[in-house]
Amino acid sequence: MAASRGNNTNPARIPALGLRVLVLMIISIVLMYLDHRQNHLDGIRKGIGAAVYPLQLAVDAPVRLWEWLGDSTTSRNELELELGRLQAERLLTNARLQRLTALEAENARLRALLDARETVRDEVRVAEIMAVDANPYEHNLVIDVGSRDGVYDGQAIVDADGVVGQVIRTGVVTAQAVLISDADHALPVEVNRNGLRTIAVGTGEIDRLDLPFLPNNADIRAGDLLVTSGLGGAFPAGYPVAVVDSVTRIPQEPFADVTATPSAALDQVREVMLIWSAPPVTEAGNETATEIEEADE
Amino acid sequence: MSRDSASRRFPVIITLIVGLMLTIMPLPDAIEAFRPDWLALLMIFWAMQLPRTWSVGSAWVVGIVLDVSYGTLLGQHALALCVITFATVRFHLLMRVFPLSQLSATIFALLALYQFILFWVNGVAAVSAPSVAYWGPVITGTLIWPFFYIFMSGVRYRSRSGA
Numbered sequence: 151m152a153a154s155r156g157n158n159t160n161p162a163r164i165p166a167l168g169l170r171v172l173v174l175m176i177i178s179i180v181l182m183y184l185d186h187r188q189n190h191l192d193g194i195r196k197g198i199g200a201a202v203y204p205l206q207l208a209v210d211a212p213v214r215l216w217e218w219l220g221d222s223t224t225s226r227n228e229l230e231l232e233l234g235r236l237q238a239e240r241l242l243t244n245a246r247l248q249r250l251t252a253l254e255a256e257n258a259r260l261r262a263l264l265d266a267r268e269t270v271r272d273e274v275r276v277a278e279i280m281a282v283d284a285n286p287y288e289h290n291l292v293i294d295v296g297s298r299d300g301v302y303d304g305q306a307i308v309d310a311d312g313v314v315g316q317v318i319r320t321g322v323v324t325a326q327a328v329l330i331s332d333a334d335h336a337l338p339v340e341v342n343r344n345g346l347r348t349i350a351v352g353t354g355e356i357d358r359l360d361l362p363f364l365p366n367n368a369d370i371r372a373g374d375l376l377v378t379s380g381l382g383g384a385f386p387a388g389y390p391v392a393v394v395d396s397v398t399r400i401p402q403e404p405f406a407d408v409t410a411t412p413s414a415a416l417d418q419v420r421e422v423m424l425i426w427s428a429p430p431v432t433e434a435g436n437e438t439a440t441e442i443e444e445a446d447e
Numbered sequence: 448m449s450r451d452s453a454s455r456r457f458p459v460i461i462t463l464i465v466g467l468m469l470t471i472m473p474l475p476d477a478i479e480a481f482r483p484d485w486l487a488l489l490m491i492f493w494a495m496q497l498p499r500t501w502s503v504g505s506a507w508v509v510g511i512v513l514d515v516s517y518g519t520l521l522g523q524h525a526l527a528l529c530v531i532t533f534a535t536v537r538f539h540l541l542m543r544v545f546p547l548s549q550l551s552a553t554i555f556a557l558l559a560l561y562q563f564i565l566f567w568v569n570g571v572a573a574v575s576a577p578s579v580a581y582w583g584p585v586i587t588g589t590l591i592w593p594f595f596y597i598f599m600s601g602v603r604y605r606s607r608s609g610a
Binding site: 167168170171174175177178179180181182184185186191194195198199201202205206208209213281282287288290318319326333334354356417 | 464467468471472473476502503504507510511512515516518519520521522523525526529530533536537568569572574575576580
């Protein structure tokens with residue numbers, strides 16, 4: 151080593167540089183192939199992911215600290231105002247909930263009369279979004295729960311107003327989720343007004359979804375609420391997704407040009423809910439969901 | 448010898464960790480596409496200065512960590528970082544004596560190559576991404592390089608005199 155340092159002027163002295171880079175390139179390509187075709191490398195991913203976790207926490211910490219400071223220095227006046235607002239809201243929500251309970255019981259009774267399968271109540275859990283940016287090529291977010299908490303790939307994520315996205319990579323303590331606005335994401339929806347089924351595709355813009363598969367004569371108009379149809383299996387049925395904001399019918403084209411605005415505040419949420427629906431439904435449905443996504447490509 | 452290499456490694460590892468934190472730090476949507484590739488800049492700098500300690504192997508490891516924290520294909524950033532580090536190590540003596548204008552042009556070429564490899568892998572794997580995600584970091588990376596270089600030279604000088 152000391153001898154080679156003496157010869158520092160000759161760049162070719164760095165031992166076997168070309169060979170090393172060639173080997174590493176081949177390893178990279180093999181890794182990428184394995185990662186793309188199969189999911190054999192989940193273990194490695196999880197291992198290194200756990201090592202990166204402290205860094206993610208460190209990046210997230212200042213944001214949390216800032217929020218905590220904001221919370222602890224709010225004036226008493228503001229707090230009282232907010233308390234009043236929340237109490238009023240709670241009263242309203244409770245009133246609605248009472249009706250919902252009655253309706254649910256009635257629904258179950260009617261379903262029993264019709265011999266239909268009873269709808270399963272979904273389990274939910276609140277997760278916090280970490281202030282960590284990930285992949286520059288997709289709309290995604292990192293949440294602070296992982297396989298340790300029972301999170302699985304393909305799990306649906308919603309916020310208070312609607313569907314946010316789904317989990318795509320589960321780490322041990324964190325998970326990455328793709329937003330419904332991602333250009334590679336598609337989810338099966340139906341129009342709440344008439345049950346018309348279609349697929350909502352992300353556009354890569356955070357506030358817009360496309361509905362590319364609706365014929366010109368489809369019964370859809372601006373203001374229609376789109377809810378998950380549950381057909382893909384990945385998302386449970388009945389969660390609001392988006393509101394249609396424009397329908398353009400061009401007579402020469404086979405399909406109408408329909409765009410919608412996501413109900414969830416995709417770029418503002420801080421807390422989200424993870425949904426555990428009935429396991430068998432999810433198992434059977436995952437394939438369909440993937441197929442839809444692939445067909446979209 | 449070992450004490451020497453340890454004192455050389457420590458500051459570099461610190462800068463790489465800080466670089467990774469800057470890489471995953473959230474930015475407003477409008478400027479996110481223009482975030483410089485901090486780790487690529489760091490690897491170019493260290494490969495230029497200490498090509499015997501920081502070469503293609505370390506670049507590959509850094510790339511794998513980057514792939515995991517991004518959730519991209521395992522090996523994508525590793526491949527790209529490895530290739531530009533190779534080019535840097537190969538021409539490090541030349542790059543050290545380049546005037547700033549010429550060095551900036553070289554950095555631009557290296558960053559463009561880096562993004563091109565990422566773009567190419569994305570194309571093969573059918574990952575769609577807005578084009579600004581590719582050329583944004585190249586431009587900001589090149590613009591930021593002179594300041595980055597001065598700052599990092601300071602870091603290097605200090606860590607050396609401290610050791």
